[in-house]
Amino acid sequence: MWSKLQNLKSVSNLPWLVIGDFNEALWNFEHFSVTPRAEAQLVPFRDTLEICGLVDLGFSGVPFTYDNKRSGSVNVRVRLDRAVATNAWRNLFDFASVDHIPSPCSDHVAIFLKGEPDLGPVGGKGRRYEVSWERDSSLPEVIKQAWAAVGEVQNRAQLRDALTITMRTLGTWSRKFGNVMRELAKSRTQLEELMSMNADREDIRKVSDRMNELLYQEEMLWMQRSRISWLKEGDRNTIFFHSKAVWRARKNKIRQLTDSIGVVHSDFAAMSKLANEYFRGIFSADASPDASPVIDLWETMVTTEDNDRLCAPFSDKEISDAMFQIGPLKAPGPDGFPACFFQRNWSTIKESVIAAGD
Known part of the structure; x- marks a missing residue:
């Protein structure tokens, strides 16, 4: 591994970050065990970092990244995983930091490299139905009681x-x-x-x-x-x-919008107003055109019987079929409920939803 890193350094001077399991410690104080690590085993790693101009980015958390999960004198804990980078890379990411995140599923801890936060316009966040709530067996009863407390639903x-x-x-x-x-x-x-x-x-x-x-x-x-x-x-x-x-x-994420006269807006309130006015304009009916000269040229393709069927009220089965054809997590509405909420509580809310659609 050390020769490969040195070869990579020799062919490129680009900013460089190396992160992961190096399967070796830098110093003996990173090795927690009854038996110390041989110094000759550590020197090639230190020499490679010096030749490549790589600097340890440090860490926060437990001082080791590997635990063999054994007890007593045979337990070995050592810092094998780390992030190292050249000064050119560190100059590009001044606020980079490394966290050691313990995991119950592995004998290694996770290495989490954090950079600068992504700043930008942020609007208010509404409530959201979380699928993870369904892990609790009491959820259906809570929804049933909440819906019953609302009373009769007759419209949207x-x-x-x-x-x-x-x-x-x-x-x-x-x-x-x-x-x-x-x-x-x-x-x-x-x-x-x-x-x-x-x-x-x-x-x-x-x-x-x-x-x-x-x-x-x-x-x-x-x-x-x-x-x-x-x-x-x-x-x-x-x-x-x-x-x-x-x-x-x-x-x-929408970071900026341009209005009709070419002015760029990046403020959240201004962008909200601009988007609202735009869609209100394009979806408003224009009463000025007279379509009758064009409509008269069209040949009738829909029979009276077909039109009656198309205009008939939706049946309960059609509404139910449409509901269960929606992807469970696809595009929740502004109320915060994805389709899976309706699908999994259909027996409770079916009558209200159908009544509101009539």
Whole structure:
């Protein structure tokens, strides 16, 4: 590995970052074991970094990245994973930092490299139905009670109000879960402390089990935001889902808009007003054109019987079929509910939805 790194350095002077498992420590104080590492084993790594001009970016978290998970004198913990970079790279990313993130699923901790935050116009965030709530068996009953408290729904305005009230109820109910990210961070910190203290394996297992559940919830959270429907949850695809969600957010983020006279706006309030006026204009009916001269030239293709069928009220079956043909996580409305909320609670809300559509 060391010769390959040196060869790469010899053919390029571009800013360079190397991150991952080097399978070696730099110094003996990074090796926590009864048996020390041979100094001759460490020197080639240090020499390679010096030749390549690579500097260790440091870290925050536990001082080791590998734990063989054994007890007593045979336990070995060592910092094998790290991020190193040239000064040219560090000048481009002044605020880069590295976190060691413990995981219950591996004998290595995760190496998380953070850069500068993505700043830009941000609007207010509404409530969102989280698929991870469905892990709680009491959710259907909570929704049923919230919907029953709304009363009879006869039109779309009442349906909108019913959804708003239900979302408010779910928001209050879901507080017991806390924020998945924060709870996961707490569990990681707790696991980190237990690992550092060489605590009892049973205590570590309990925290690991809790962390596994939170990791699954995190995976579902990012799957929901990525809108990926062809990959099944539960296979630890969190990184993929997160990457897709971040890509979607960056792709869909509107940073500036140009008005009709060529003025560029980047303020969120100004862009909101401009977008509202634009779509209000293009979707407004123009009463000035007279279409009758053109319509008279068209040959009638739809029979009276066909027209009657097309204009007939939607049946309950047609509405239900249409509902269950929607992708469960596709494009939730402004009320924050994706299609899966309606699909999984159809027996509770079916009559109200159909009544509102009549």
